[in-house]
Amino acid sequence: xxxxxxxxxxxxxxxxxxxxxxxxxxxxxxxxxxxxxxxxxxxxxxxxxxxxxxxxxxxxxxxxxxxxxxxxxxxxxxxxxxxxxxxxxxxxxxxxxxxxxxxxxxxxxxxxxxxxxxxxxxxxxxxxxxxxxxxxxxxxxxxxxxxxxxxxxxxxxxxxxxxxxxxxxxxxxxxxxxxxxxxxxxxxxxxxxxxxxxxxxxxxxxxxxxxxxxxxxxxxxxxxxxxxxxxxxxxxxxxxxxxxxxxxxxxxxxxxxxxxxxxxxxxxxxxxxxxxxxxxxxxxxxxxxxxxxxxxxxxxxxxxxxxxxxxxxxxxxxxxxxxxxxxxxxxxxxxxxxxxxxxxxxxxxxxxxxxxxxxxxxxxxxxxxxxxxxxxxxxxxxxxxxxxxxxxxxxxxxxxxxxxxxxxxxxxxxxxxxxxxxxxxxxxxxxxxxxxx
Amino acid sequence: xxxxxxxxxxxxxxxxxxxxxxxxxxxxxxxxxxxxxxxxxxxxxxxxxxxxxxxxxxxxxxxxxxxxxxxxxxxxxxxxxxxxxxxxxxxxxxxxxxxxxxxxxxxxxxxxxxxxxxxxxxxxxxxxxxxxxxxxxxxxxxxxxxxxxxxxxxxxxxxxxxxxxxxxxxxxxxxxxxxxxxxxxxxxxxxxxxxxxxxxxxxxxxxxxxxxxxxxxxxxxxxxxxxxxxxxxxxxxxxxxxxxxxxxxxxxxxxxxxxxxxxxxxxxxxxxxxxxxxxxxxxxxxxxxxxxxxxxxxxxxxxxxxxxxxxxxxxxxxxxxxxxxxxxxxxxxxxxxxxxxxxxxxxxxxxxxxxxxxxxxxxxxxxxxxxxxxxxxxxxxxxxxxxxxxx
Numbered sequence: 001x002x003x004x005x006x007x008x009x010x011x012x013x014x015x016x017x018x019x020x021x022x023x024x025x026x027x028x029x030x031x032x033x034x035x036x037x038x039x040x041x042x043x044x045x046x047x048x049x050x051x052x053x054x055x056x057x058x059x060x061x062x063x064x065x066x067x068x069x070x071x072x073x074x075x076x077x078x079x080x081x082x083x084x085x086x087x088x089x090x091x092x093x094x095x096x097x098x099x100x101x102x103x104x105x106x107x108x109x110x111x112x113x114x115x116x117x118x119x120x121x122x123x124x125x126x127x128x129x130x131x132x133x134x135x136x137x138x139x140x141x142x143x144x145x146x147x148x149x150x151x152x153x154x155x156x157x158x159x160x161x162x163x164x165x166x167x168x169x170x171x172x173x174x175x176x177x178x179x180x181x182x183x184x185x186x187x188x189x190x191x192x193x194x195x196x197x198x199x200x201x202x203x204x205x206x207x208x209x210x211x212x213x214x215x216x217x218x219x220x221x222x223x224x225x226x227x228x229x230x231x232x233x234x235x236x237x238x239x240x241x242x243x244x245x246x247x248x249x250x251x252x253x254x255x256x257x258x259x260x261x262x263x264x265x266x267x268x269x270x271x272x273x274x275x276x277x278x279x280x281x282x283x284x285x286x287x288x289x290x291x292x293x294x295x296x297x298x299x300x301x302x303x304x305x306x307x308x309x310x311x312x313x314x315x316x317x318x319x320x321x322x323x324x325x326x327x328x329x330x331x332x333x334x335x336x337x338x339x340x341x342x343x344x345x346x347x348x349x350x351x352x353x354x355x356x357x358x359x360x361x362x363x364x365x366x367x368x369x370x371x372x373x374x375x376x377x378x379x380x381x382x383x384x385x386x387x388x389x390x391x392x393x394x395x396x397x398x399x400x401x402x403x404x405x406x407x408x409x410x411x412x413x414x415x416x417x418x419x420x421x422x423x424x425x426x427x428x429x430x431x432x433x434x435x436x437x
Numbered sequence: 438x439x440x441x442x443x444x445x446x447x448x449x450x451x452x453x454x455x456x457x458x459x460x461x462x463x464x465x466x467x468x469x470x471x472x473x474x475x476x477x478x479x480x481x482x483x484x485x486x487x488x489x490x491x492x493x494x495x496x497x498x499x500x501x502x503x504x505x506x507x508x509x510x511x512x513x514x515x516x517x518x519x520x521x522x523x524x525x526x527x528x529x530x531x532x533x534x535x536x537x538x539x540x541x542x543x544x545x546x547x548x549x550x551x552x553x554x555x556x557x558x559x560x561x562x563x564x565x566x567x568x569x570x571x572x573x574x575x576x577x578x579x580x581x582x583x584x585x586x587x588x589x590x591x592x593x594x595x596x597x598x599x600x601x602x603x604x605x606x607x608x609x610x611x612x613x614x615x616x617x618x619x620x621x622x623x624x625x626x627x628x629x630x631x632x633x634x635x636x637x638x639x640x641x642x643x644x645x646x647x648x649x650x651x652x653x654x655x656x657x658x659x660x661x662x663x664x665x666x667x668x669x670x671x672x673x674x675x676x677x678x679x680x681x682x683x684x685x686x687x688x689x690x691x692x693x694x695x696x697x698x699x700x701x702x703x704x705x706x707x708x709x710x711x712x713x714x715x716x717x718x719x720x721x722x723x724x725x726x727x728x729x730x731x732x733x734x735x736x737x738x739x740x741x742x743x744x745x746x747x748x749x750x751x752x753x754x755x756x757x758x759x760x761x762x763x764x765x766x767x768x769x770x771x772x773x774x775x776x777x778x779x780x781x782x783x784x785x786x787x788x789x790x791x792x793x794x795x796x797x798x799x800x801x802x803x804x805x806x807x808x809x810x811x812x813x814x815x816x817x818x819x820x821x822x823x824x825x826x827x828x
Binding site: 090092095096099132136139142143146149151153156159165166168169172173345347349350369371372377379381386399 | 516547552571751786
C-alpha cells in the first residue's frame with residue numbers, strides 16, 4: 001500500500017477588522033460588476049494611476065480595474081496560467097505581466113475573483129498616467145471589445161513642476177473629449193455639482209488615509225505601510241474614491257490605528273500581531289503578488305516593518321498635500337493625475353524617498369525591482385545609489401515580478417534580505433561604537 | 438570638383454557611424470566660438486527649432502555593437518533594453534562632454550526615466566523630457582504642443598543668448614523640408630530599385646544625418662542618390678520585405694546586412710524616423726511653430742509609440758507601406774524588452790494576417806553579435822514566400 005502523503009495546509013491568514021471590512025467591500029464590488037448587465041448598469045474599465053472614479057460615478061458607470069483583476073489573479077495563483085495563455089497567443093515574454101494576465105484571463109472566459117464572469121466593458125477609459133504600457137494595454141483591449149475608447153493624456157512632470165500648459169491641456173481634454181464621450185456612452189447628462197459632491201467625499205477619505213500613513217512615524221509603527229498598506233489603499237485607489245463607503249472605511253481604519261497607537265502595538269501580519277519592531281524600512285517599487293504572504297513573512301519574521309513605501313502613492317500622493325478640491329473640480333482631477341508617483345520625475349522620486357527615510361526614521365531602503373514594470377524599474381539602481389549617498393543608510397535591491405510566479409525566487413530574495421538585516425546591524429554597531437569613542 | 442562615388446560616400450558614412458567620439462560634431466562646435474550642440478534621442482524632436490537657434494542637433498542612438506559598456510550596465514537591470522545603458526556609457530565615459538543639452542522625447546517609460554537620470558548624473562547640462570501630445574485635435578493636443586515647443590524655444594534662447602525669430606524658424610523649416618524630400622527620394626529609389634540602393638548603404642547614408650549639419654547631409658544625400666542611381670548593379674532574386682520595430686534602439690549594421698545576405702531586399706523600414714517623421718513639406722507661410730504643430734498632428738508617420746485613436750486605422754500604415762512599396766512580407770524586428778514595439782506587435786500582426794500579408798518576428802539588441810539564427814529565420818521566410826506565393 002502506498003504511504004499516504006499529508007500536505008501541510010497553510011494557516012488562514014490573520015486579518016484585522018479593517019482588512020476584513022476591505023475584503024467585504026471588494027467582494028461586494030465584484031458582485032456588482034458581475035450583476036451589472038442584469039441590473040442595467042454600464043461598466044467602464046480604467047486604471048489605478050489616473051483613476052477618475054468621481055467623474056465616472058457622475059455617469060453611473062461602474063468602475064472595473066484590469067490591474068486590480070491581475071492582482072487578484074496573482075493572489076489566487078491563477079496569473080501564471082493566464083500569462084502563459086497570452087504568451088501562447090503571441091504576446092512577448094518581455095512585456096508587462098499585468099497586461100498578459102488580463103489578456104489570458106479574457107481568453108479563459110474573464111472569470112473574476114468572485115468566480116463569476118466579469119462583463120465586457122461599455123467604455124475603455126484610458127486615463128494614461130505615469131506608464132506608457134497603459135496606452136498599449138487598452139489598444140489591445142479595444143481590439144477585443146470593440147467599444148468606445150476615451151483617451152485622456154497626462155503630461156509627465158519631468159521638471160518637478162506642474163505648468164499652466166499641462167493643466168489647460170488636461171482640462172480641455174476633460175471638457176471637450178472625455179465628458180462629452182462619457183455622456184454619449186452612458187446616456188447621462190454631466191452634472192458639475194454631482195462631481196463636486198463626490199470630490200468633497202474623496203477629500204474627507206484622503207485626510208484619514210494621510211493620517212493612517214503618517215501614523216507610521218510612531219515607534220513602534222502601528223501599520224505596515226507596504227504589505228498592510230496595500231489593503232489600506234485598495235478602496236481609495238479603486239472603485240470607492242468619492243463614495244460614503246470610502247469615508248466610512250477610512251474613519252473605521254483610523255480608529256483601529258489609533259487603538260494600536262494607544263496600546264503601543266505594531267501592525268497585524270497574516271501570522272498574527274507583529275513582534276518586536278527591530279527594523280524600520282522604506283520600500284520602493286510594487287510588491288510581488290503571487291507569493292505575497294511568503295514575501296511579507298520574510299520581513300515580519302525578522303522584525304522588519306515598512307514605515308513608508310512609494311507603492312502606496314501610485315494612486316495619489318495625498319501625504320504630499322494633494323486633496324481633490326470641489327471648488328476646482330476639473331483642475332483638481334488634472335492635478336491628481338499629474339501628481340501620482342510614477343508620473344513624477346526620477347529626481348522627485350529620489351527626494352521623496354530621502355524625505356521618507358528621514359521623516360519616518362527608517363533604518364534603510366529596500367527596492368523591489370519588478371521585472372515587467374519599466375515605469376518603476378528603469379532608473380532604480382541610480383535611485384538606490386542616490387538615496388544611500390544622501391542618507392548614509394544602507395539599501396538593498398531585490399528582483400521579483402508583479403504577477404508572474406516564474407520570477408519569484410524565494411531563496412534568493414530571502415538570502416538578500418537576511419544579509420541586508422545583518423548589514424543594518426553592522427551599521428548600527430559601527431555607529432554606536434563611533435558614538436562611544 | 439568630381440562627384441564622389443557610391444563607395445566613397447558609403448565609406449565616409451560608415452566612418453561617421455563608427456565614430457563614437459562624434460568628432461565631426463566636435464569639430465563643428467570648435468570651428469566657431471559660442472556654437473552649441475543639442476543631443477536628442479529617438480524618435481522625434483523638431484530639429485528645426487535647434488537649427489534656428491544656431492545649434493547643431495545631434496542624434497544619440499545608443500552605442501551600437503562597437504561600444505564596450507562598462508558603467509552603463511551598473512545602472513540597469515538585465516531586463517531593460519540596451520539603448521539607455523549604452524547612452525549612459527557615452528555620457529559617463531566623456532564621449533558626450535561637448536554636448537550642451539540632451540533631449541529625451543516622449544516614447545516609452547525607459548527613455549522617460551532616463552531624462553531624470555540625466556538630470557541627476559549631469560546636473561550641469563541642460564536636459565529636457567520633450568513631451569508630445571497623443572491627442573490630435575488642434576485646439577487640444579495642438580495647443581499643448583505649441584506650448585511645449587514654445588517653452589523649448591525659450592530654453593534654447595536662454596542657452597544661446599539670442600532670440601529666435603519667425604524668419605529664423607522659416608529658414609530652418611525650409612532647410613529641413615529639403616532634407617526630408619531627399620530622404621523620401623532615397624526611400625523611393627530603394628523601394629523601386631533596391632539593388633541600386635541596398636538597405637545597409639541607405640541606412641548609413643541616413644544615419645550620417647544624425648551627426649552632420651543638415652545642409653551638409655542634404656548635399657551628401659544628393660550625391661548618393663545620383664551615384665547609386667547611376668551605378669550598374671546586378672539584380673538579385675531577392676524577396677521584397679519591410680522591417681519594422683527598429684524605431685528606437687538601432688540594429689547592428691550586420692543585422693541589416695544579414696537580412697540582405699539571406700535574400701531580402703528591405704524596401705521600407707522605421708530606422709531613424711526623425712528624418713521623415715513629418716510627411717510632406719511643412720508650409721513656410723504663417724506662424725512657423727503653428728505649422729510644425731500642424732505637421733506633427735496631421736501629417737506624421739505612424740509607429741508603435743504613438744496612440745492610434747481610430748480602431749479601424751490600427752496597423753493600417755503597415756498594410757499601406759506594403760502596397761506602396763510592393764513588399765511581399767513584413768519582418769517584425771524588435772529590440773528585446775522594447776515595450777512599445779513588443780506590445781504593439783500582436784495587433785499589427787493581426788492586421789497583416791487579415792490582409793493576407795506574410796510576416797515573421799524576432800528580437801535583437803544593439804550589440805547582438807550572433808547573426809546566424811537571424812539569417813536562418815529570414816532565409817526561411819524568404820524561401821517560404823518564394824515557394825508559396827508562386828504556387
